Structures are given as C-alpha cells and as structure tokens.
Amino acid sequence: MDPASDSCRSGRLCARCVLRPVAGQPGPGGDASCPFAPLAEPLRQLARGERLHAGGDELDGVTLVVEGALKSVCFAPDGEEQVLAFHLPGELLGLDALSAGRHGSDVVALSSAIVCQFPVDGLLSRATPRAVAQGRLLRAIGESAARDRPQVQLLLRxxxxxxxxxxxxxxxxxxxxxxxxxxxxxxxxxxxxxxxxxxxxxxxxxxxxxxxxxxxxxxxxxxxxxxxxxxxxxxxxxxx
Amino acid sequence: MDPASDSCRSGRLCARCVLRPVAGQPGPGGDASCPFAPLAEPLRQLARGERLHAGGDELDGVTLVVEGALKSVCFAPDGEEQVLAFHLPGELLGLDALSAGRHGSDVVALSSAIVCQFPVDGLLSRATPRAVAQGRLLRAIGESAARDRPQVQLLLRxxxxxxxxxxxxxxxxxxxxxxxxxxxxxxxxxxxxxxxxxxxxxxxxxxxxxxxxxxxxxxxxxxxxxxxxxxxxxxxxxxx
DNA sequence: CGGACCTTTGAGAGCAGTCAATGCTGGTGG
DNA sequence: CCACCAGCATTGACTGCTCTCAAAGGTCCG
Missing domain, CATH: 1.10.10.10 (Winged helix-like DNA-binding domain superfamily/Winged helix DNA-binding domain)
Known part of the structure; x- marks a missing residue:
C-alpha cells in the first residue's frame, strides 16, 4: 500500500480538510489529488477512548482530524482532568508540540475516529516543491492558533x-x-x-x-x- | 537608515529574542548578526496606552516584543474588556491573524514599549536563503501556540x-x-x-x-x- | 499641593459548587 | 425478547465563595 496516496485517496475524507480550501483547486481529478498527500502518513483509525498520543510523547507530527472527534486533556497535579480542546473533522491538532518537540497534552478519541498525520520532518524540509504547501500550512497554523483564542474568551465570561x-x-x-x-x-x-x-x-x-x-x-x-x-x-x- | 539592520543592531535588544536561541549561533559578530534582520521592519516605539493595531486591521505582520509590555484585548458585546494575553519582551504576537489576514484583537502598550515587526510577505516567501529562518520561525510559532494553552489551563481552575x-x-x-x-x-x-x-x-x-x-x-x-x-x-x- | 488613578478593605447578596439520590439510556447476556 | 447493568444525565438541598456595591487609603504625576 502506498502510504502517501492512501491518506487522501477518498474525496469524502478530504472534502472538509482545512488544508484544502485555497484559491482555485477544483482541477480535474477532483478530491483524489490532495496536494498534501506527499507529506502525509497513512490514515490512522482510533477506537473510542483510544489515545492518539500522551503528553510528553515525542512529536510525531501535526495531525488532521478526518472523521469522529477527539479531546486534548491534561491533568492538574491534584489529578483533575482538564479538557483543553475538542477536535472536530477538518481541524489540526498538535501544533503546540512544534517548539518543544514533545506533546503537551494527551489526545483521546471521543468516538471511533480517523486521523491523518503529517510528520514534522516534511513540514520543516526546505525542499522547494513543497514551498507552496508550506505557505498554505502556515495559514492553517494561524487558523489553529486563532481557534484557541475563543476558548479563552469563553472562559473569561x-x-x-x-x-x-x-x-x-x-x-x-x-x-x-x-x-x-x-x-x-x-x-x-x-x-x-x-x-x-x-x-x-x-x-x-x-x-x-x-x-x-x-x-x-x-x-x-x-x-x-x-x-x-x-x-x-x-x-x-x-x-x- | 537601513531598516533591516536597524531592527537588530543592538545586541541588548536581540539578546532575549525568541527567534535567536538555536543550536550554536554565538559566532563572531555576536548579537549584531541577527539572522532575521533581512525580514524585519525598523523598530517601532510605542507610548503607554498606544495601540499597535486594532482588531479587524489588516495583518501587517508578526510582531516581536523587544522592550516593555503589551496586552491583547477584545471587547464582549456588552462592552466589557477582556484581556486575552500579555506580551513580554522576547515574545511573538499576531499569529492569530496569519489565516484570516486581519487581526483578531486590539494590542495596546502597557508602558512605553519597543517592537520589531516581520511583514507577512517575507514569512511566506519561498526564497531559499530564508528557508532556515522559516524553519526556526515555525518553531517559534509552535512556541507561541503553546503559550496560549497555559492560559486555558489557568482559567479552568x-x-x-x-x-x-x-x-x-x-x-x-x-x-x-x-x-x-x-x-x-x-x-x-x-x-x-x-x-x-x-x-x-x-x-x-x-x-x-x-x-x-x-x-x-x-x-x-x-x-x-x-x-x-x-x-x-x-x-x-x-x-x- | 492637588487630583486622577489605582489599590485596599468592608458588608451583603446571589450564583455556582458540593453532596446526594433518582432517572434515563444503550449495550449485554440470559 | 426481556432483564439487568454500567455509565451518563437530571434534579434537589445546602454551603461557601466570589461578585457587587461602597468607601477610604495610597501613589504617582502634573
């Protein structure tokens, strides 16, 4: 099986991808031609309650939710679970690990879920054919950073x-x-x-x-x- | 005056820059040789209470705090001011605008402050000599994304x-x-x-x-x- | 010295947390 | 097909913390 093409083979899965909506990209071939396929690992299926990764784990890569829903949780020292975020289809997670190199929270599937992972090496590579994709990714990163803000606004109420x-x-x-x-x-x-x-x-x-x-x-x-x-x-x- | 070199001419100002601390970089020339100088605009001085930009403003670029302190604020529809974040020397702000192209909050100086701005064009450019700097920047972005998380953790207490x-x-x-x-x-x-x-x-x-x-x-x-x-x-x- | 802004402190009311019990739902096995 | 069970959701009563309102005290600046 070819990992790269597998991750974006299905148009259904990629239709809502945050990385996709860019200026004109409906070209022939439709959904099958995901420009990020070369950067992605094979799709990964998670069962309800299964953990994608734990806080402290080495950064495997940035993750895109394809189907289902997940939560990012951490634990206060008294053992209390805090839910930092919910992750819905089409959203990115794992950005907070880009600097430290390891994840800052556990990510757990709320139901059976499918995710698409992008190894960090690919993102940092300075190979030129990927430059465009990198730009798009940068925008997606900003989008994700922006998504944290409303959560703070909410908690300030x-x-x-x-x-x-x-x-x-x-x-x-x-x-x-x-x-x-x-x-x-x-x-x-x-x-x-x-x-x-x-x-x-x-x-x-x-x-x-x-x-x-x-x-x-x-x-x-x-x-x-x-x-x-x-x-x-x-x-x-x-x-x- | 050369804008590029001006922004990082002073070692004092750049010493704590989040973009700087990378593997080995103490080489001769010391602080004067900031690798980000080519990407930066001239330093900008702000007075206490002065606004760097308002929510809704077009994205000028990512901003680094050099000296002083700032706050990001937004207003609940009832007029109540919410302080989303404080920005201290060495920290980046404005990332949330990378996707939407416009800022999501007002940023105001708490005291007189000095900031260093990086136009977004430079960040998105795929010119190769900047590739290394881009990688470093990506890490800094992750760092900033990670800084939002503790705020959520705090508010969950x-x-x-x-x-x-x-x-x-x-x-x-x-x-x-x-x-x-x-x-x-x-x-x-x-x-x-x-x-x-x-x-x-x-x-x-x-x-x-x-x-x-x-x-x-x-x-x-x-x-x-x-x-x-x-x-x-x-x-x-x-x-x- | 005066005044604006900020900080501290007090008193009282209301809202959310805690403890506790009951009800509901969806899945499993008899 | 139904009974049972475990996890989840709802509701109630009460306590306590935080908000609100109010006033006085401090500090910094002009």
Missing part, C-alpha cells in the same frame, strides 16, 4: 449561562458545513467533558442545558440537541 | 486563589532570564488588567495578593512584588 450558550453556539458553527445551517446535532462529548472544558461543574452544565430548554431555545434529549431558536442562542452567547 | 498563584508563578517564569531566579518584580499591568485576564473581579485579585502576603508567600507594595517563598508559590500554583 463569569456567568455559567453565558459560557454554556457560547460553547453551544460555537460548536454549532464548527460542526455545520459552510453554507448550511444545522438545526440539530449530536454532541460527541459527555456533560462531564463539556464541564471540564468550560470550567464548570457538570451539574451546572446540565442545569444550563435544562434552562435553555425551558426557555425554548433548544430541545435536549441526552446528547441530541435540537436548535429551536438559533437567534436566541446567538443572542445569549453574545450579550448579557 | 475554579478557585480564585489558584488562578492568582498560577498567574504570578508563570509571569515570574516568563520574566526571569534563563538561568536566573527572580526574587522581586514590578508588574507591568494593573490589578484590573490582571482581573480581566484571569477572569476574576479586580477586588478578588487584590484580596488574593493580600492573602498571599499574609501567608508569607510574597510581599506586596502596589505593583512591586517580592517573592519570599518561591516554593510555596509554586506549590500553590500546582496543587489543590
């Missing part, structure tokens, strides 16, 4: 209701394909994971969801969420 | 005392030159700025400092902080 509304609103945006507008979604993570991600007790998260339901903003059935009033949700996320 | 201790401990680490161990420091930011950065009310921050003083961990005189028991501080930051 001191009202639990605001945090929960913001979290939901942003997850919605990240999950919906460009142009579409999701009306319902199934959360890939537990209430506990959400709580550890937005800095609240899990009971507070649960109460928050219930409250949003009572107010007619969403409808909750466990992890299945129906958005009844997207504007109200956005308003709650942005105001107060 | 729910106890005010922990957040304050963590904030102080990390600021200490960032401010002390490698190898040295600071015993006292002068905070470049106000209690209000700290509060808006770690998600607390300014009164809570003030009380936290007082508490640390009462416990014999630090000594407080306004913005001047003396570390009386570094181990205790580290312990508070990492435990409970």
């Amino acid at each position: 001191r009202q639990a209701a605001e945090r929960i509304a913001l979290f939901l609103d942003r997850l919605l945006i990240r999950m919906q394909p460009p142009g579409e507008s999701l009306v319902e979604l199934t959360l890939p993570m537990s209430r506990d994971d959400i709580a550890r991600h937005i800095g609240l007790a899990l009971e507070t998260v649960s109460r928050g969801f219930t409250r949003l339901q009572d107010d007619g903003v969403i409808r909750v059935l466990g992890r299945h969420i129906e958005i009844r009033d997207p504007d109200a949700l956005a308003r709650l996320a942005r105001r107060s | 729910r106890q005010a005392a922990e957040r304050i201790a963590l904030f102080l401990d990390r600021l200490l680490i960032r401010m002390q030159p490698p190898g040295e161990s600071l015993v006292e420091l002068t905070l470049p930011m106000s209690r209000d700025d700290i509060a808006r950065h770690i998600g607390l009310a300014l009164e809570t921050v003030s009380r936290g400092f007082t508490r640390l003083q009462d416990d014999g961990v630090i000594r407080v005189l306004g913005r001047h902080i003396e570390i009386r028991d570094p181990d205790a501080l580290a312990r508070l930051a990492r435990r409970s």
Whole structure:
C-alpha cells in the first residue's frame, strides 16, 4: 500500500480538510489529488477512548482530524482532568508540540475516529516543491492558533449561562458545513467533558442545558440537541 | 537608515529574542548578526496606552516584543474588556491573524514599549536563503501556540486563589532570564488588567495578593512584588 | 499641593459548587 | 425478547465563595 496516496485517496475524507480550501483547486481529478498527500502518513483509525498520543510523547507530527472527534486533556497535579480542546473533522491538532518537540497534552478519541498525520520532518524540509504547501500550512497554523483564542474568551465570561450558550453556539458553527445551517446535532462529548472544558461543574452544565430548554431555545434529549431558536442562542452567547 | 539592520543592531535588544536561541549561533559578530534582520521592519516605539493595531486591521505582520509590555484585548458585546494575553519582551504576537489576514484583537502598550515587526510577505516567501529562518520561525510559532494553552489551563481552575498563584508563578517564569531566579518584580499591568485576564473581579485579585502576603508567600507594595517563598508559590500554583 | 488613578478593605447578596439520590439510556447476556 | 447493568444525565438541598456595591487609603504625576 502506498502510504502517501492512501491518506487522501477518498474525496469524502478530504472534502472538509482545512488544508484544502485555497484559491482555485477544483482541477480535474477532483478530491483524489490532495496536494498534501506527499507529506502525509497513512490514515490512522482510533477506537473510542483510544489515545492518539500522551503528553510528553515525542512529536510525531501535526495531525488532521478526518472523521469522529477527539479531546486534548491534561491533568492538574491534584489529578483533575482538564479538557483543553475538542477536535472536530477538518481541524489540526498538535501544533503546540512544534517548539518543544514533545506533546503537551494527551489526545483521546471521543468516538471511533480517523486521523491523518503529517510528520514534522516534511513540514520543516526546505525542499522547494513543497514551498507552496508550506505557505498554505502556515495559514492553517494561524487558523489553529486563532481557534484557541475563543476558548479563552469563553472562559473569561463569569456567568455559567453565558459560557454554556457560547460553547453551544460555537460548536454549532464548527460542526455545520459552510453554507448550511444545522438545526440539530449530536454532541460527541459527555456533560462531564463539556464541564471540564468550560470550567464548570457538570451539574451546572446540565442545569444550563435544562434552562435553555425551558426557555425554548433548544430541545435536549441526552446528547441530541435540537436548535429551536438559533437567534436566541446567538443572542445569549453574545450579550448579557 | 537601513531598516533591516536597524531592527537588530543592538545586541541588548536581540539578546532575549525568541527567534535567536538555536543550536550554536554565538559566532563572531555576536548579537549584531541577527539572522532575521533581512525580514524585519525598523523598530517601532510605542507610548503607554498606544495601540499597535486594532482588531479587524489588516495583518501587517508578526510582531516581536523587544522592550516593555503589551496586552491583547477584545471587547464582549456588552462592552466589557477582556484581556486575552500579555506580551513580554522576547515574545511573538499576531499569529492569530496569519489565516484570516486581519487581526483578531486590539494590542495596546502597557508602558512605553519597543517592537520589531516581520511583514507577512517575507514569512511566506519561498526564497531559499530564508528557508532556515522559516524553519526556526515555525518553531517559534509552535512556541507561541503553546503559550496560549497555559492560559486555558489557568482559567479552568475554579478557585480564585489558584488562578492568582498560577498567574504570578508563570509571569515570574516568563520574566526571569534563563538561568536566573527572580526574587522581586514590578508588574507591568494593573490589578484590573490582571482581573480581566484571569477572569476574576479586580477586588478578588487584590484580596488574593493580600492573602498571599499574609501567608508569607510574597510581599506586596502596589505593583512591586517580592517573592519570599518561591516554593510555596509554586506549590500553590500546582496543587489543590 | 492637588487630583486622577489605582489599590485596599468592608458588608451583603446571589450564583455556582458540593453532596446526594433518582432517572434515563444503550449495550449485554440470559 | 426481556432483564439487568454500567455509565451518563437530571434534579434537589445546602454551603461557601466570589461578585457587587461602597468607601477610604495610597501613589504617582502634573
């Protein structure tokens, strides 16, 4: 099997890739011709709960989520798990290891998942045919750096209701394909994971969801969420 | 005046540059030979309160803090200022704009400051003599991405005392030159700025400092902080 | 010396955390 | 097909911490 072509053989998998959307690239051959294929390792499949890598592990490379969802976690010295980020299809992870050479957090699959890894050697190589791809990658890196910022903004909100509304609103945006507008979604993570991600007790998260339901903003059935009033949700996320 | 050489003419200014510390580079010529000089614009001086750029501004380039301190702020829709980050000498800022092409937050000088800017064109250029510098830059980018993570970790702590201790401990680490161990420091930011950065009310921050003083961990005189028991501080930051 | 800004301190109310118990759901095996 | 079980989600009661409001004290600068 050819590792390079395997990782991007399927158009379905590459369609939402963050590395792809660049000026004109719909050329003949379609999705099969991923410009990053030469840099990638074979796709890797993960089972629910399986660990992609642990904090302290040597940097294997930057990772792209193709399917499923993962979380980055670290542990406070008292053993408390902190969820630093969720990683959805099309998003990059592992950038924080580019400098230190080793990962700063554990990354665990929330469900069965497929990822695409780019060895760091390829990224740092100064071979010229890859220069264009490198530029594109630099942009993707900036994108990822930018994605951390909203998380900080969220955590700076001191009202639990605001945090929960913001979290939901942003997850919605990240999950919906460009142009579409999701009306319902199934959360890939537990209430506990959400709580550890937005800095609240899990009971507070649960109460928050219930409250949003009572107010007619969403409808909750466990992890299945129906958005009844997207504007109200956005308003709650942005105001107060 | 030659812009390129001006930006790194002074060894004093470049000594702590994040871009500099690479394998062997002490060669003759010393600090004057900054390998990034060809990529940089002339140094820029900022007065206290002066804005380097605003959120939404077109990306001018990645910025290195040479002297002084700055803060990145954004405003919640209700007008509340949120301090996303503080930027100290030797640190990079503006990475989050690499993808969108425009800055995501206002950056304001906390005191008079000097910065060194790298136009984005130079960074994306695939000219080969710069390839090495690009690799180094990629590492610096990863470093910056990694610096955002601790902020999230900090905000996930729910106890005010922990957040304050963590904030102080990390600021200490960032401010002390490698190898040295600071015993006292002068905070470049106000209690209000700290509060808006770690998600607390300014009164809570003030009380936290007082508490640390009462416990014999630090000594407080306004913005001047003396570390009386570094181990205790580290312990508070990492435990409970 | 005056004033603006920053910091500290106090008192009270409200919100979120903790502890505890019940309910629900999805998967497994009888 | 149903019973059971484990993990997850919801709800309630109570405590405690942090926010808010308010005022006084300090510091730095003009």
